[in-house]
Amino acid sequence: MAKSLALEENSFSDQFGDNSVMHVRFNFYPPCTRPDKVLGLKPHSDRSWITVLLQDEQVEGLQIVKDEKWITVPVIPHALVVNLGDQMQIMSNGIFKSPVHGVVTNTDKLRISVAMFNEVEPEKEIGPVEGLIDENRPRLYRNVKN
């Protein structure tokens, strides 16, 4: 990803710290009689730098905002969904986006997913890579900790 922006290969990974963390969350969405009223997971963006998601093989539910519209992420058996999070948006000074997404419920089927969040070391400050800040693209984010 760094190379695709003509940066040194380790420009982002240098910011991860020696003790970067991975959190894994198992999500269970029971069937719901009122999917029009009840969300499985409210709209959010992930704070990670990258999230790898194993969706339920049979039941759709994940939606993502693209061009101001909600679109359903299709279920592709044995495929992983790779999603960028806020830490990558910050380090890339807004070039890589951390999309807003959420999960809708289903009237008659339960749904399970497994999300793996890769995050920088908790006490490490991250910020936009210097090479991505210039007069045309000013610094969009201050330095922050996880």
Ligand SMILES: O=C(O)CCC(=O)C(=O)O
């Ligand atoms: O269940 C899903 O497909 C998405 C889960 C998710 O966005 C999350 O755990 O942050």
Ligand SMILES: [Fe+2]
């Ligand atoms: Fe998420």
